[in-house]
Amino acid sequence: MTITHLASTAALIALVAGTAPVAAQTAPDAPATAQAGGIELPALLQGLELSRVSVETKRDGQREYEGNLPDGTEIEAEFDMAGNLIKIEADDGMLPAPVVDAALPAELRDHEALSLFATYEEIKTHPRHLEIKGRSEAGSEVEVKFAPDNSLIEIETDDMAMPQAMIDTILPQAVRSNEIISQFGMIEEIKAEYGRFEVKGEDAQGEDMRAQFDEAGNVLRFARDGERDGDREGRGPRHERGDHGRGDHERGPRGDMMRGDMMRGEGPRGDMMRGQAPAPEFDTVAVNASLTEAGYSAFGLLRQDGPRVMLDATNPQGEAVTLELDPEGEVLRETAR
Secondary structure, three states: OOHHHHHHHHHHHHHHHOOOOOOOOOOOOOOOOOOHHHOOOOHHHOOOOOEEEEEEEOOOOOEEEEEEOOOOOEEEEEEOOOOOEEEEEEEOOOOOHHHHHHHOOHHHOOOHHHHHOOEEEEEEEOOOOEEEEEEOOOOOEEEEEEOOOOOEEEEEEOOOOOOHHHHHHHOOHHHHOOHHHHHEEEEEEEEEEOOEEEEEEEEOOOOEEEEEEEOOOOEEEEEEOOOOOOOOOOOOHHHOOOOOOOOOOOEOOOOHHHOHHHHOOOOOOHHHHOOOOOOOOOOHHHHHHHHHHOOOEOOEOEEEEOOEEEEEEEOOOOOEEEEEEOOOOOEEEEEEO
16 A cells, blocks of 8 residues: 555545545655544444544555554454455454454354354454454453354363363264273363364363374373373373383284283293382272273283382284383373383
């Protein structure tokens, strides 16, 4: 946008409104900006009574608008060179309802996932999804994403249990029926893309946990992080792999983990078991059945490690892994061998 265009646009608006145009003072090499009276706003921003409006036109033709609502909320909006919305955001406030209705596809305005929102703060379009952010009635942060075909592919709630209706909407029955799901005390995030379903949240003790499933409900990844606070990015089975659990492990056919002599510290690994904490008391048959149902196989030997037990196995993807079990026999972590 050049100064000449800006000035002529201002003159046109002023002529229609019957007022004097606002002069545009813009340096030759500076982004094109001007007061509200000198800027032609996209239809989405018209009628908002924005003040202190500025616009920046970038080399690719993308335009970024900034302005303030009457209540002081700052609105930031980006449009491509064809006038299509890229992003609109309310900084420390909420987007007006007319803007939300205009920015969302008609097919999504009544989607049940939007019932999570009491207010909307940002709507952003990507080639692969539409992203919506806002807050719940209780003030918790909420984020949902829709694929280009308007299917729901992600829900994230911050420190708020996801309603069961939303879990039922995004997770297939085969995944919801997996025993691992029942171990979640609170589900806060679900992603559903490429035939895989990732679930994150906390267990009944408040420890972070995550699991990934395929469409048939088989467990692909599972871990408890053991930390309640902090950034969860970069954690989980794939990011915790290293030398932990490596070494020469005696393996046997499925069922070797049930041998009582191993639990008593006798046999090939007996020397390693002696002098350590007593073996945990859990139903090994039930644990074997649970792990088998989750897709694990080729179990090796149980090895005591303080209050926890290490177990060699093969995961559903055919990878050699070591499972870390707590005293109750639940899987805390899966690492590569």
